Amino acid sequence: MKLLFPSEIAAMDREEAEREIRARVQTVSISDDIVLTRVLGCPKMYLSKSDHGFAHHVMLDGHWELWLTLFMARKVTPGMKAIDVGANFGYYSLLLGLAVGATGKVAAVEPNPRIAEILARSINLNGLHWVKLFEKAVGAIDEQILTMFQPKNEPKNTAVVPDNWPSDEGAVFRVPSTTVDAIADELGGVDFIKIDAEGAEIAIVDGMKKTIEYYKPNIVLEFNAARYSDPEGFLSKFKGYKSPRAIDYHGDLIKISEKDIIETDYGQDKLVYFEKY
Template sequence: MARAYPGLPPTFLEEAASIARRIRRRLRERRCRALTRAEPIDAGRTLVTVRETTPMLIDPSDEGLSRSLVADGYWEMWLTEALEAVLKPGMVAIDIGANLGYFSLLMAERVGASGRVHAFEPNPIMADLLVESAARSGLADRISLHRDPLWDLDGEASVLRVPDGEPKNAHLITHAGDEIEGIRMISRRLDGFGDLLDADVIKIDVEGAEERIWRGMAGLFGRGRPLTIFLEFSPVRYEDPMAFLEDIMAQGFTLGELSVSYGIRATTAERILAGAADEDRMLALRRAAQA
């Protein structure tokens, strides 16, 4: 969840732009609600229309994301808008924590036929629905699905725990004994995928595994290419959140935070950590080309 206006109080120009943004957003959200349709297919699949025109399959037993998509026809409009603004035809985009594929489909629409989207979703039920949604929306040739759980180590035995009724809150447990119930998996590093090293835009929302996944991206950072990353950040989930932010800046990224009302605002590590430790922030990390 993005915060209302993180950091310094908004300027007059930011406030004026925010009013216009909120008006446009409310009109769009109203259209999405009016145009969404729910068509049950079977016990495990319902077809809905999201973002006004895109067909997408959801899981009727999912009480979180799926229920919201049926009711509203969109998800986190502030992040939807931010991704639409930065994605361009021909880009390579990565969706880490793709879930049902709402943002993966959006990415595929924006990068066009000349671009590519890599969606990472280890939950097999969600991944299967994503694949079928891509086919129904005519975007299958632009999306590569990876079912591997990402971590900072290749080959780490792990367990994916999926809460009943809330698959978007699934999380990975490493060093899990046989008594831990869940889906047995083997981890991968993101920079172990050679065709992903030249990514342009990455979204990371992985219920606390963000820092470990970040460490597994070192090969991408070493390329020196411009890169935009949207990363959900919750200080309570990290052993040393300031050290995590310092490492982000050490890789050449400027810190921004996505605000519900004001879009992407420049910020500092101190401002990010000034709020409640258990509050989720959506950081917007941007790096220009490096020599």
């Protein structure tokens, strides 16, 4: 069975993509905690068996958040420069790496030291030398030291916390910070950014003012109004873009008002897309 590439996934509807990706899933145990899984019908990805919220699904299905997978496969093309903020084990970093190809560049940003180590192995295994790993937390200021907490068995929910955060229910660690502005400058520009940062979105966007003004990348942001003291003010930071749109179950863009972004299903995560004019 031939492998799939993002351009082929981009041409599929949700049902076909799910079927074709699942048909190519393979998972083998590498050690007591590490498995190697074929995801997205092509790249190989190392995962931790102890990750219950993400890895267990991907080991069996070969995909994650198929609506966002389809959307990104359709929007990101060869030669583009992309940043994956909150890379985790690198599912979207691998997708972006294959989509942009050797003529493009990808920054995969993952602050959790153990997860970043596993992600680095996946990048190297797939020969994606144009994907650079940043083992830092993204925030408003470059070169700070931030405290982060990873809930037990849920590394995808790692978040910035106060310095005195208890470690009873998971792991607490300290990491250096960077900004999207610093990463974009290192890449020499950026065309597409995915931000999934468990509540750190405001600080991240505060650290990408130059990027928004100068590079004007298209942005996919996980938005949750309940996390923000001023959700309207947060959305106003993207006033130089077209009206925001949401990504639906099929990976298509749909119109949505700022009022609905904030009030509909309040407290639930929404994927919001900001596209340059």
